[in-house]
Amino acid sequence: MIIIVLIILSILTYVSWMNINNRTTRFVAGLISFGLLMVTILFLTANMNSHYGMKQVTTSSEKTIYSAGGSKSPAGMLITQQLGTKADNYVMIYADREDKKAKPHFVPDKKNMTEAVHKRATYQTADVDKATVKTVTTRWEWRNDFFKLMLGFGGEGHSLVKQTATVTVPEKTWVILSAKQAKQLTAKQQMAAQDKTAAAAQQKQMREGVQAKVATYLKANPKASANDVADYTQQVTAEMTAAAMKQMLK
Known part of the structure; x- marks a missing residue:
């Protein structure tokens, strides 16, 4: 709309100064x-x-996420690449x-680098029960319909100011590792599985460790x-599995 207004006012300004004969009227109208x-x-x-x-409007959303290693492993896994x-x-x-x-998340959109440069994704560990991702987004929005009508010709409305995604995972039951470390861990786990005697001994040690902790909990x-006992057993199993995975990476 403002472009139309500019055109009309430009025409009126030209007409006022160039086509009005009366000096006073020309001066007033032109001015x-x-x-x-x-x-x-x-x-x-x-x-x-x-x-x-316009004004900046910030919204946030949060949802639960799940392990990159699948649901078979008691411990969760987050793979990161800086x-x-x-x-x-x-x-x-x-x-x-x-x-x-x-699947990978927060991969920069090369076709829309203007927005991509305003997006950031990071991670942290905390004393929480489940892994989540919280996304905070700030966008430019029109203050009211008048400004939108007058200035909304270039698609500025809803344009991104910044977006930050923070992944938070349980510090005791999840393992954070790079893509390289993930490959190393998989290779070591496959090698360990080939030695059936050592694998059985490790499983026995894990089982006995979980049983000891559950016995202490019951006492x-x-x-x-x-249900409480089952939840605690699952928690302890996840913690010991995560600790074992971290040890294999050393």
Whole structure:
């Protein structure tokens, strides 16, 4: 709309100064039309330079994510690949659903680098029960319908200011590793599985360790329900599995 207004005011300014014979009328009409033209130009310039007529709107969403190693392993796995050498920005592999295959997330869109440079993804560990990804997005939005009508010709509305995704995983039951480390871990696990005697001994050690911890838990919580015991057993198994995986990476 503002382009149409600029064209009309430009025409009115020209007509006022060039086609009105009465000196007073020409001066008044020309001054008013020229003044309105300058105000409109300033209005447009302010929008282009500092997003005048717009405001930043921030939204956030959070969802549960699942292990890149599948659901068979008690411990969770997050595979990361840093983008660049200094930026705290990563491509991360995990599953969106427990029954789905893991896939890369936060891969920069090379076809839309204008938005890609405003996006960042990082990770952290915390004392939590499940892994999540929280996405915080800030966009430019029109303050009201008037500004949208006047200035919404270039698609500025809903344009991205910044987007930050933070993956948070349980520090005791998940393992964070690079793509290279993931390959090394898989190779070591396959080699260990080939030695059936050593594998059986390791499984026995794991089983006995879990049983010992559960026995201690029951002693401290004699009134624990069957569900509580099952949850604790699953937790301990995941913790010991994650610890074993971390040890294999050393």
